[in-house]
Amino acid sequence: MGSRSEAKARIRYEVWSGEYDPGEVFIIIDEEVFDSDGEHDDWLRTTIRKEFQKKRAAERTWPKVTDYDRLDQLFSALREQGILAVHDAGYTQSEGWEDAFEVYRDEGGKRSGITGLCFHTTQDMESAIDGDGLWLAYGHISGDGRKGVVIGRRLRASCEEFGFAVEWNGSVKTRILLKGFRWQRRGPKGRL
Numbered sequence: 001m002g003s004r005s006e007a008k009a010r011i012r013y014e015v016w017s018g019e020y021d022p023g024e025v026f027i028i029i030d031e032e033v034f035d036s037d038g039e040h041d042d043w044l045r046t047t048i049r050k051e052f053q054k055k056r057a058a059e060r061t062w063p064k065v066t067d068y069d070r071l072d073q074l075f076s077a078l079r080e081q082g083i084l085a086v087h088d089a090g091y092t093q094s095e096g097w098e099d100a101f102e103v104y105r106d107e108g109g110k111r112s113g114i115t116g117l118c119f120h121t122t123q124d125m126e127s128a129i130d131g132d133g134l135w136l137a138y139g140h141i142s143g144d145g146r147k148g149v150v151i152g153r154r155l156r157a158s159c160e161e162f163g164f165a166v167e168w169n170g171s172v173k174t175r176i177l178l179k180g181f182r183w184q185r186r187g188p189k190g191r192l
Helices: 004-016 022-032 041-059 067-080 093-106 122-129 145-161
Strands: 083-086 116-119 134-140 165-167 176-179
Touching (some): 022 041, 067 145, 122 134, 145 165
Antiparallel strands (some): 116 134, 134 176, 165 176
């Protein structure tokens, strides 16, 4: 069983991810940190409510179109170019590749016309929430490094077209960093 400090950190990421409503965050933290022991329920509800209040106040100051909104638009545009872009693909890089390839198979595999993959992980999202930019992994579907560099160049050009500041050294072994990316994803509403 985890601690309240661990729970508080997880609450922050789950709330600011924009993925879950308050009830879903409660279930995630209660099960994963406290093993649904019931002992921390009141503290957990209060802490989640306070974090959602902070986020909703911040949302009122955000631009109409946030970096996350542009990222989502970018990911749709990449799909039209034959690059499958996946949000929140696993927690780690290895899990991210597994998840991205699973989506590729679900999209029809070779018949889909997809030649490249791009994704960010949960760890990358957490880093972006902390203000460290957003890292994007990418590669050619075949795993060929030279073809992966071509995918990287296309990805970099598309990121720049969507107004992102990009840092990348041109190597397939290096992920692309969207410098200054602010994780501002509006999430579902809901009560706890």
